[in-house]
Amino acid sequence: MIIYKAEDYKDMSRKAANILSAQVIMKPNCVLGLATGSSPLGTYKQLIEWYNKGDIDFSHVTTINLDEYKGLSPENEQSYRFFMNTNFFDHINIDKKRTFVPDGLEMDSEIATKNYNEIIKNSGGVDLQLLGLGHNGHIGFNEPGEQFERETHCVNLAQTTIEANRRFFESEDQVPKQAYTMGIKSIMQAKKIVLIVSGEDKAEILDRALNGPITPELPASILQLHNDVIVVADKAALSKWS
Numbered sequence: 610m611i612i613y614k615a616e617d618y619k620d621m622s623r624k625a626a627n628i629l630s631a632q633v634i635m636k637p638n639c640v641l642g643l644a645t646g647s648s649p650l651g652t653y654k655q656l657i658e659w660y661n662k663g664d665i666d667f668s669h670v671t672t673i674n675l676d677e678y679k680g681l682s683p684e685n686e687q688s689y690r691f692f693m694n695t696n697f698f699d700h701i702n703i704d705k706k707r708t709f710v711p712d713g714l715e716m717d718s719e720i721a722t723k724n725y726n727e728i729i730k731n732s733g734g735v736d737l738q739l740l741g742l743g744h745n746g747h748i749g750f751n752e753p754g755e756q757f758e759r760e761t762h763c764v765n766l767a768q769t770t771i772e773a774n775r776r777f778f779e780s781e782d783q784v785p786k787q788a789y790t791m792g793i794k795s796i797m798q799a800k801k802i803v804l805i806v807s808g809e810d811k812a813e814i815l816d817r818a819l820n821g822p823i824t825p826e827l828p829a830s831i832l833q834l835h836n837d838v839i840v841v842a843d844k845a846a847l848s849k850w851s
């Protein structure tokens with residue numbers, strides 16, 4: 610495991626963008642596993658900037674996102690498809706037909722998850738998976754539980770996750786209670802994983818995830834078993850590093 614200590618969020622974003630950019634330059638038709646949330650926003654911003662300078666070409670890249678709220682349409686401003694389009698895809702030369710996010714409008718969980726597993730399989734495998742870290746140690750929407758879920762599945766979001774996401778919605782009632790997420794096995798099958806973490810509020814969970822016991826009670830702890838993980842975290846997030 611490589612740990613890059615960044616000064617702050619901006620530095621973390623630039624360092625993570627450098628790794629993604631290197632991946633795309635080395636393998637122009639690579640498959641990127643992507644995340645939403647506040648952690649990767651700066652990374653996407655930096656990549657857009659370099660794209661505008663002519664340094665990166667996304668025309669052959671495929672992307673597979675980790676998760677989507679069940680019940681939200683792509684046009685819903687809180688959906689992860691909307692987030693990805695507005696914060697990244699609309700600003701680069703990626704072919705949108707090669708950008709995948711679970712279908713939030715498919716209310717039959719079995720169909721939605723089966724279709725997404727097919728997409729992951731047909732992509733030939735994720736070359737680089739970008740991950741953020743939830744305050745409760747979740748990755749994707751794999752919440753703490755009794756076992757590691759393997760493939761794409763429908764989850765009941767933890768109350769802490771609903772509260773953390775509340776800031777994006779008008780009221781807590783509007784925060785969806787379920788989501789589709791890529792499973793732990795699919796995440797672990799990525800050739801390379803880049804975990805980005807910022808802020809003191811994540812310091813303890815980051816330390817426990819990477820130095821504590823491997824347990825489904827802290828889903829990110831499974832990353833200790835992957836042989837190519839790069840953690841890019843700022844000083845604040847590494848302040849409890851043991």
Ligand code: F6R
Nearest residue numbers: 644645646647648741742743749
């Ligand atoms: C989002 C996702 C989540 C977030 C995590 C951290 O696609 O998969 O696991 O990465 O909740 O969220 P932020 O970055 O907003 O702190």
